[in-house]
Amino acid sequence: VKLEQNVVRSTRTQVYRHLLELDLRFFNLTRAGDIIRRLTADVDQVRLLVTNNFFKLLTASLQIVITIVFLVKINLTLTFIALVVLPVMFGLLSRLLKRLKRGDRGVMELASDITSHLQETVFGVRQVKAAAAEKFEADRFDRLTHRYMKAHVRTERVRALANPMSELMGTIGTVILLWYGARMVQGDQLEAVAFLAFLVLSMKLYQPAKWLSKFPSIVNPGIVSAERIFEFLDTPVGMDDRDGAHAFDGFRDEIRFENVSFHYNDGEAVLNDVSFVVKPGQVVALVGPSGAGKTTLVDLVARFYDPTAGRVTVDGVDLREFNAKAFRAKLGIVTQETVLFHDTVRANIGYALGDVDAAAVEAAASAANATEFIERLPDGYETVLGERATRLSGGQRQRLAIARAILRDPPILIFDEATSALDSESERLVQDAIEHLLSGR
Numbered sequence: 254v255k256l257e258q259n260v261v262r263s264t265r266t267q268v269y270r271h272l273l274e275l276d277l278r279f280f281n282l283t284r285a286g287d288i289i290r291r292l293t294a295d296v297d298q299v300r301l302l303v304t305n306n307f308f309k310l311l312t313a314s315l316q317i318v319i320t321i322v323f324l325v326k327i328n329l330t331l332t333f334i335a336l337v338v339l340p341v342m343f344g345l346l347s348r349l350l351k352r353l354k355r356g357d358r359g360v361m362e363l364a365s366d367i368t369s370h371l372q373e374t375v376f377g378v379r380q381v382k383a384a385a386a387e388k389f390e391a392d393r394f395d396r397l398t399h400r401y402m403k404a405h406v407r408t409e410r411v412r413a414l415a416n417p418m419s420e421l422m423g424t425i426g427t428v429i430l431l432w433y434g435a436r437m438v439q440g441d442q443l444e445a446v447a448f449l450a451f452l453v454l455s456m457k458l459y460q461p462a463k464w465l466s467k468f469p470s471i472v473n474p475g476i477v478s479a480e481r482i483f484e485f486l487d488t489p490v491g492m493d494d495r496d497g498a499h500a501f502d503g504f505r506d507e508i509r510f511e512n513v514s515f516h517y518n519d520g521e522a523v524l525n526d527v528s529f530v531v532k533p534g535q536v537v538a539l540v541g542p543s544g545a546g547k548t549t550l551v552d553l554v555a556r557f558y559d560p561t562a563g564r565v566t567v568d569g570v571d572l573r574e575f576n577a578k579a580f581r582a583k584l585g586i587v588t589q590e591t592v593l594f595h596d597t598v599r600a601n602i603g604y605a606l607g608d609v610d611a612a613a614v615e616a617a618a619s620a621a622n623a624t625e626f627i628e629r630l631p632d633g634y635e636t637v638l639g640e641r642a643t644r645l646s647g648g649q650r651q652r653l654a655i656a657r658a659i660l661r662d663p664p665i666l667i668f669d670e671a672t673s674a675l676d677s678e679s680e681r682l683v684q685d686a687i688e689h690l691l692s693g694r
Contacts, residue, residue: 257304264296268485276491277557278518286369291485294364295478302475310468313461320458327451328443334433335455338426342466345418349411350469356408357477363401370397376641415470419463430455492559494576501580504664506568507532508554513563515549523549526563536691551667555584585658585690589670591650593642598627599634601642602656613660621656621686623649648679655686666694 269292324332374381374390381390434451437443508531515524523546531537539547552558553565556572564571572580593601602617603609614634618624626649630636642650651671658666668687672680 257300260303261296261300264299264482265292268292268296268482271486271488274490275488277552278491279488282518284365284369286367286372287365288485289372290361290365290368291478291481295361295481298475298478299482302472302479306468306472306475309464313465313468316461317458317465320454320461324451324454324458327447327454328437331430331434331437331443331451335426335430335458338422338429339462339466342419342422342462345422346415346466346469349414349418350473352411353408353470353473354477356404356411357474358481360401360404360408361474361477361481363397363404367394367397367401370394412470412473415467419466422466423459423463426459427452427455492556492577495573498574498576501567501575501583504533504567504583508665509566509569510550510553511564511566513550513553513560513565515546515553515558515561522561524553524560528563534694548669551586551669554665554667555581555586582661583663583665585661585663585666587651587654587658587666587668587671591642591647591654593638593645593650593653595638595640597632597635597637598630598653601638601653602660604657606660609660614656617656617660618653620659620689621652622682623652623656623686626652646679648676648683651679651683652686655683655690659690664694666690 272288272292321332321336324335370393374394381387430452434443434448438445438448510527510529513524513527514522516522527550529537539550541547549558553560554572556565556575556577559573564573566572567575567580594604598618599611599614602614611634615624618627618634626645627633627636638644642653645653654671671687672683
């Protein structure tokens with residue numbers, strides 16, 4: 254138990270750490286349900302592979318080796334006959350394994366689809382109910398589970414063939430031994446007692462051999478799961494720091510875009526030859542229709558992506574020369590869709606800052622016009638907000654995000670349509686909080 258739980262913990266931790274290092278392109282192209290499935294169910298399959306089945310493999314292999322040694326001591330010819338069946342058995346089962354691999358991968362991908370669909374429905378339940386789409390979603394889910402059931406049954410039917418095939422080959426081997434051994438006893442080439450001893454030992458040979466022949470079909474789900482996990486681990490980070498990347502020590506002179514172009518995944522260019530300069534204390538607004546590339550442009554400032562052409566510099570230094578994490582720590586980013594975690598108000602404002610002074614958290618909340626509604630919550634700053642903080646209004650969530658940015662005291666601020674989804678009263682309060690935040694930045 255200790256071994257298998259260490260395997261689970263270390264595998265999940267390694268995959269999770271790598272996931273956090275991957276750039277946004279990966280998350281834009283991968284469904285959340287698939288990520289969750291690989292970190293949970295697939296890791297459990299690997300646990301079975303490297304613990305229970307691995308020890309059985311060692312036991313069966315040891316039994317076969319020891320039994321063969323004793324069989325050779327009794328009679329070499331009969332040993333050869335007994336072993337002839339084994340490669341035939343393994344050869345037939347190897348053909349099954351190819352079909353099983355395809356089937357198990359298909360089953361796991363369909364299971365990921367079910368997890369993804371379930372997650373999307375739970376997060377979008379308000380829209381489902383608003384559109385009276387309960388039956389529509391239930392039917393979609395039923396179709397997915399039906400496809401999963403058919404694929405699972407089809408794969409298990411193939412897996413079930415392994416047992417009768419190995420039993421049949423074992424029986425054929427025993428019949429051949431009986432026939433040939435009886436002839437040897439009749440011809441005085443072998444003593445009857447030795448032949449009986451050989452038969453008893455051959456039974457002990459076929460039992461682990463049959464399990465060993467089924468071993469690939471038994472462990473195949475674990476192998477496929479391991480492949481799916483290593484696909485994540487083998488995914489390149491995308492935007493790694495350059496050798497010798499140095500820490501960002503502050504913003505003094507300017508942020509400059511120099512002939513910057515960008516496109517996603519070799520698609521059509523989103524930005525073309527963009528150049529401009531931002532000086533300290535300036536507020537620069539990016540205006541344009543939906544899809545014009547406003548969010549993409551500020552994502553380049555945060556170095557969520559690197560330009561396809563041109564460069565973004567701070568004080569004349571290319572952003573790619575800085576350590577990405579150290580640079581982002583100097584940014585305050587408030588987006589239209591505020592991300593709050595299933596934690597207390599205090600922990601959300603002081604997110605990732607460690608042990609923050611309570612007075613500093615409350616001062617940041619006050620500057621963000623958030624104190625009034627926080628104090629009305631059941632436990633004030635210790636109120637757990639719940640998943641996605643749905644108990645708060647859009648304006649309240651935004652003010653907590655601004656309080657978080659104020660507490661970080663960043664020299665560079667990015668607002669990505671932070672007030673576009675708010676009513677006029679909430680927008681006024683948020684803009685007032687923004688005025689506090691802009692001071693000296």
